[in-house]
Amino acid sequence: MVVSTYYHVHPEDGQNFIDAVVPEMAAARKLPGCIYYAFAQDLADANAYHLVAGWKDEVFHQRHENATTFLQALATVVKNVRILNRQGVRYDVALQHVDDPRGKVA
Known part of the structure; x- marks a missing residue:
């Protein structure tokens, strides 16, 4: 599962947004899945701001959204x-292809 979210925040609130999200990002990266x-x-x-996250499946994503760190950041x-x-979108991904265009350069 891939989560992609775009945020446009008031110019005076950018640092508050960053301060809330960065610790949550660090905690989320340590979660199983x-x-x-x-x-x-x-x-x-x-x-x-752009947030993109990949989760093993919906179960792991839901565990993240119910985690204390996520709920604190959200509040x-x-x-x-x-x-x-x-604007937020979740994608259920059935197949993954590795993309590396460096081979196109001589």
Whole structure:
């Protein structure tokens, strides 16, 4: 399962958002079933953030969403961050292909 979420936050709330998400990201990466968990500020828009996470399956993803660290981060964000836009999508992935375009360079 892949989770991809885009956030656009109020310019005054960016640091609060980062401060809430970074510890949660570190905790999530240690959870069983977490394949990867990445959170990054958009290079073209300092008020936009992208979160992408890969989980072994829905069960592991749900365990994460019920974890204390996730719920604490969620509460902090809800109370302290003005999210102007949020778009989140979960993908059930049936097949994975390794993509490495470096072979195209002579």
